[in-house]
Amino acid sequence: MALEKISRRELMRRVGWTAGGLTLGAWAGNLPWTPAALAQDVPADASQAFDPSVYLSIAEDGTVTVICHRSEMGQGSKTGLAAVLVDELEADWDRVEIRQAIGDEKYGSQNTDGSTSIRNFYQPFREAGAVARQMLITAAAAQWGVSPQSCRAEAHQVVHRASGRRLGYGDLARAAAALEIPEVETITLKPAFEQRLVGQPLPIVDLDDMVTGRASFGLDVRLPGMKVALIARPPVVGGRVATLDSSAAEAMAGVQVYTLPVPEGAPGFQPLGGVAVVAPDTWTAMRARRALVITWDDGPHGGYDTEAYRQTLEVTARQPGEPVRVVGNVDHALEGADQRHEADYYAPHLAQAPMEPPCATAHVHDGICEAWAPTQNPQAAQSQVAATLGFEVAQVTIHVTLLGGGFGRKSKPDFIAEAAWLSQEVGAPVQVVWTRGDDLRHGYLHANSAQHLEAGLSADGKVVAWRHRTVFPSISTTFSADAKAPSNGEMGLGLADLPFDIPNLAIERGEARAHVRIGWLRSVCNIYHAFAIGSFIDELADRAGRDPLSLWQELIGPAREVDFGEVEISNYGQPLTVHPVDTGRLRRVLDATAEDAGWGRDMATGSGLGISVHRSFLSYVAVAAAVTVTAGKLRVDDVWITIDCGTYVNPDRVRAQMEGSVIYGLSLAFYGAIEAKDGAIVQQNFGDYRVLRLHETPRIHVRLMPSQGLPAGVGEPGVPPVTPAVTNALFAATGERVRELPLSKAGWV
Amino acid sequence: MIAFHVNGEAVRVDVDPEMPLLWCLRDHLQLTGTKYGCGEAYCGACVIHLDGEAVRACVTPVAKASGRQVTTIEGLSEHGDHPVQRAWREENVPQCGYCQSGQIMSAAALLAEVPAPTDDQIDQSMAGNVCRCGTYDRIRKAIHRASQEQG
Amino acid sequence: MPSARHPSPRRRPGLLGRFSKDLLALIVPAAAVVAGVGLLGCAPNGAKHLDSGEPLQPPSAFAAVADDAERSQAMFAEAARVLLHPRCVNCHPSDDSPRQLDSSRMHVPRVTRGTKGDGAAGLRCASCHQSENLSFTRVPGAPHWQLAPIEMAWFGKTPREVCEQLKDPARNGGRDADALVEHMRTDPLVAWGWDPGADRAPVPGDQNTFADLIRAWLDTGAVCPPDTTTPGAAS
Numbered sequence A: 001m002a003l004e005k006i007s008r009r010e011l012m013r014r015v016g017w018t019a020g021g022l023t024l025g026a027w028a029g030n031l032p033w034t035p036a037a038l039a040q041d042v043p044a045d046a047s048q049a050f051d052p053s054v055y056l057s058i059a060e061d062g063t064v065t066v067i068c069h070r071s072e073m074g075q076g077s078k079t080g081l082a083a084v085l086v087d088e089l090e091a092d093w094d095r096v097e098i099r100q101a102i103g104d105e106k107y108g109s110q111n112t113d114g115s116t117s118i119r120n121f122y123q124p125f126r127e128a129g130a131v132a133r134q135m136l137i138t139a140a141a142a143q144w145g146v147s148p149q150s151c152r153a154e155a156h157q158v159v160h161r162a163s164g165r166r167l168g169y170g171d172l173a174r175a176a177a178a179l180e181i182p183e184v185e186t187i188t189l190k191p192a193f194e195q196r197l198v199g200q201p202l203p204i205v206d207l208d209d210m211v212t213g214r215a216s217f218g219l220d221v222r223l224p225g226m227k228v229a230l231i232a233r234p235p236v237v238g239g240r241v242a243t244l245d246s247s248a249a250e251a252m253a254g255v256q257v258y259t260l261p262v263p264e265g266a267p268g269f270q271p272l273g274g275v276a277v278v279a280p281d282t283w284t285a286m287r288a289r290r291a292l293v294i295t296w297d298d299g300p301h302g303g304y305d306t307e308a309y310r311q312t313l314e315v316t317a318r319q320p321g322e323p324v325r326v327v328g329n330v331d332h333a334l335e336g337a338d339q340r341h342e343a344d345y346y347a348p349h350l351a352q353a354p355m356e357p358p359c360a361t362a363h364v365h366d367g368i369c370e371a372w373a374p375t376q377n378p379q380a381a382q383s384q385v386a387a388t389l390g391f392e393v394a395q396v397t398i399h400v401t402l403l404g405g406g407f408g409r410k411s412k413p414d415f416i417a418e419a420a421w422l423s424q425e426v427g428a429p430v431q432v433v434w435t436r437g438d439d440l441r442h443g444y445l446h447a448n449s450a451q452h453l454e455a456g457l458s459a460d461g462k463v464v465a466w467r468h469r470t471v472f473p474s475i476s477t478t479f480s481a482d483a484k485a486p487s488n489g490e491m492g493l494g495l496a497d498l499p500f501d502i503p504n505l506a507i508e509r510g511e512a513r514a515h516v517r518i519g520w521l522r523s524v525c526n527i528y529h530a531f532a533i534g535s536f537i538d539e540l541a542d543r544a545g546r547d548p549l550s551l552w553q554e555l556i557g558p559a560r561e562v563d564f565g566e567v568e569i570s571n572y573g574q575p576l577t578v579h580p581v582d583t584g585r586l587r588r589v590l591d592a593t594a595e596d597a598g599w600g601r602d603m604a605t606g607s608g609l610g611i612s613v614h615r616s617f618l619s620y621v622a623v624a625a626a627v628t629v630t631a632g633k634l635r636v637d638d639v640w641i642t643i644d645c646g647t648y649v650n651p652d653r654v655r656a657q658m659e660g661s662v663i664y665g666l667s668l669a670f671y672g673a674i675e676a677k678d679g680a681i682v683q684q685n686f687g688d689y690r691v692l693r694l695h696e697t698p699r700i701h702v703r704l705m706p707s708q709g710l711p712a713g714v715g716e717p718g719v720p721p722v723t724p725a726v727t728n729a730l731f732a733a734t735g736e737r738v739r740e741l742p743l744s745k746a747g748w749v
Numbered sequence B: 001m002i003a004f005h006v007n008g009e010a011v012r013v014d015v016d017p018e019m020p021l022l023w024c025l026r027d028h029l030q031l032t033g034t035k036y037g038c039g040e041a042y043c044g045a046c047v048i049h050l051d052g053e054a055v056r057a058c059v060t061p062v063a064k065a066s067g068r069q070v071t072t073i074e075g076l077s078e079h080g081d082h083p084v085q086r087a088w089r090e091e092n093v094p095q096c097g098y099c100q101s102g103q104i105m106s107a108a109a110l111l112a113e114v115p116a117p118t119d120d121q122i123d124q125s126m127a128g129n130v131c132r133c134g135t136y137d138r139i140r141k142a143i144h145r146a147s148q149e150q151g
Numbered sequence C: 001m002p003s004a005r006h007p008s009p010r011r012r013p014g015l016l017g018r019f020s021k022d023l024l025a026l027i028v029p030a031a032a033v034v035a036g037v038g039l040l041g042c043a044p045n046g047a048k049h050l051d052s053g054e055p056l057q058p059p060s061a062f063a064a065v066a067d068d069a070e071r072s073q074a075m076f077a078e079a080a081r082v083l084l085h086p087r088c089v090n091c092h093p094s095d096d097s098p099r100q101l102d103s104s105r106m107h108v109p110r111v112t113r114g115t116k117g118d119g120a121a122g123l124r125c126a127s128c129h130q131s132e133n134l135s136f137t138r139v140p141g142a143p144h145w146q147l148a149p150i151e152m153a154w155f156g157k158t159p160r161e162v163c164e165q166l167k168d169p170a171r172n173g174g175r176d177a178d179a180l181v182e183h184m185r186t187d188p189l190v191a192w193g194w195d196p197g198a199d200r201a202p203v204p205g206d207q208n209t210f211a212d213l214i215r216a217w218l219d220t221g222a223v224c225p226p227d228t229t230t231p232g233a234a235s
């Protein structure tokens, strides 16, 4: 640890990391409970001779250890980020070990959300690799008494060009560690053509474990003496236990019953309360929970009914809202328009429903809490667990397992705090298991939304006015009782940043109160915004008697960076100067997709093509769908999807994310709906919250746009254009317009 | 005591005979490769083989295993090189990986009975397995590949 | 006569002969509509039929109907409350996939009959359904849980159509009258209808009353009710 030389400030200055203390190794939590398979972020030991960055160390045997501080949930960034670093380091991929980081602010943000892993850490990981490479070169040059410029790094060795002498990284590790860390400005990054891993398809590092059952997810954590807990949570958010008869449960061998504290104020990440059964194994816990007899006080949201609430949203959407972005004068332009067209769209609540439901294992002992969980955000978990236990953050260690999917659900650490609270009460390690029913009933739901759109068309079929009003309960309501309208950040998710060339534009929001916990779900508000926008353009094309593609192209307009004037666009946390809204890129993915789909070709009766394009998470994605309708039932035959996500690291994983986005998008378009009656969620399992299955899967054709642009999001931007492409195709096939999701509601699937 | 074989090894467990095999495997035999996804036979994350037939461990009482051969993903092949597992690697099927034990066990059961399945047969046999990450297209390709390789 | 839509691969002429000699001769023309049979809106898909919940009437309840043929029809209409109940028709589909719940929605996950009616390779009925109901997970089960052969498809049929099928050994599993009654009275999969587990609505009555109705229907000439008769319409 004497090798740890640079201060936090220096690190930030040198390699642009945005946060992070450098107390590497200060954490020395008890490891005996750690399942070896989790390969956690153990403190660097003597064999780790050289650790010039929080993300990297090199042992004397040459093993390169890369720390993965982001959560791996199927998006492949664990492999991708390591590849970025290892490529710059010029290390041998086969001699790399990847260790999952615990939650620690020294790594910078670990919130694996918003499709940020590659886009925010591509550059820091390149620099970390390049700095280390330079130091190894310097160390070798010193040993040989030659200039560093006469040496180069190559396949885990430094080579002296003139003499051909070579030294391995392991042999150089100690000497390199003794060097000052150079200024990052003095470091040269590899030119693109020298990159060996970046841009190449690379199998994910956990592939072998995943096909043999060895991969260890959150639910696979096993600790000696561990008990399993299930919780009967209040059916209505804000509800509490009125009466409890736990005698039958407590009569079961080894079962204990605990009543959790009632959360205070806005829900945030607090546990929901309720009654926990703690048992020797999962089956006993399941039986014990069912044996509880509980009556509930439902609290203020006991009357929540999604069908009635829908009316409320729709009424609001038809009244003037608060303008968020205004160009020209829409009212005036509508009056003068040759034709006017209006449409209302509705989309219901959704649940993320990752394949592995939420779960967590915690052990509170000797004044510390260790927890193992499939979390997208170990730092938030650390804070929430500390708050729940009354601990300091430093007393809490969050170990991140592999995630069996996340989709936003697992960035909310309520379930980890439940495990921690129970472990403290029980005095033993406790694993909290959420059943699928728990996952659907007690989630952080994707908002239900109503949108009202109006447009004016000129005599020659141009869109001269566009009013777009969106109404949905904001995610902010989960964190503040006062929040009552969509936030600016949410408005920026595919609406305020509308990229179209329309002279009169009004984007408005309306107020909506929440009666459930609202949370983010893969692509967030972009899903319903893209549905409304993509559908409405198709409607306008029909109204104007035009080809939808040509209208899309006209609305996108000439290649330019969209000027939003004074309006603040959240732009996924990036300045517009760095990541502008580039209509040229939008147009390119649209045209490429239209070409791939054979846009304009004759389709058989009952078949249709639909198209849509959307920018989100700084990436540009177009989707075309070919559908066939037989006896009133829809089948999606083919989907073409093109993404421009700037520079990408692992094309195979980008493709996989596009394939997955199509499936996720089709799932929500076909079946996605969470409903509430009397305050409680109706859906119980995959029987009534259906998701797409293999036999419904279309052929998926992915195209990746070559791009030198900055890395942009991949995990989420594929989802939003899927639904409108499909509903537009349905219209092309049948003349029937779908303005309400999911398609199952009207019996299309 | 309920006695059966798991991946070729004799085991005896002293548990509630109604306990689903899933929880017996995961909680009592420490075989966590078989996954929980729904607990009510909707998702296929828990598919194992009972005397060679694919069954859902979440709805199979452990008593049903008595005297029989249970095969889990851990025991599908000795070296992780069952043709289906090889094909899964070749096609880079997994994303998060969570559903894949069940997918592989279902696919292996299909191929054991139908060595060269058509797309339609794949649809029929794999409709019980959910993948939320959406790896279906590659699953289909991998099954065809495994079919060819097992020849 | 076998339905044109459902060719009967397992026709057994021998049985048909034996069965039909006794019974088919007694069939009265469909035009002989029983008085009092209402047009209660026959459910076209057979699935949406919701039973009245009244007790299943035994044969004795029909004693007042003097005419044998009318009584036969009425008793069959009563038995059809069982035959066309979702608990039964859900696994007597006219296509390759079972239905589920009282709404007779498509089975989730989608399953198909396979070559033997017991599911596809790797996705057999028995991969989830045990030989008994599971109380905790609610998965229904009974011995030899599987789909009825396609020639025994009842889903979406009227009582009359099912009646004709039951008399045709090519479409009733090759059963003669005694075997048919025996099957209705003792088969454990048939019995499941009265003990479906969880919160499923059972078929009305009890298995013996149902078998008695079938027996009595057969003994009164196995007359099929007219096209317009709905299940239980005669009771």
Ligand code: FES
Pocket (backbone or CB within 6 Å): B035, B036, B037, B038, B039, B040, B041, B042, B043, B044, B045, B046, B047, B056, B057, B058, B059
């Ligand atoms: S966990 Fe068994 S089928 Fe879902």
Ligand code: FES
Pocket (backbone or CB within 6 Å): A074, A355, A404, A405, B094, B095, B096, B097, B098, B099, B100, B130, B131, B132, B133, B134, B135
């Ligand atoms: S790979 Fe994630 S659920 Fe299938």
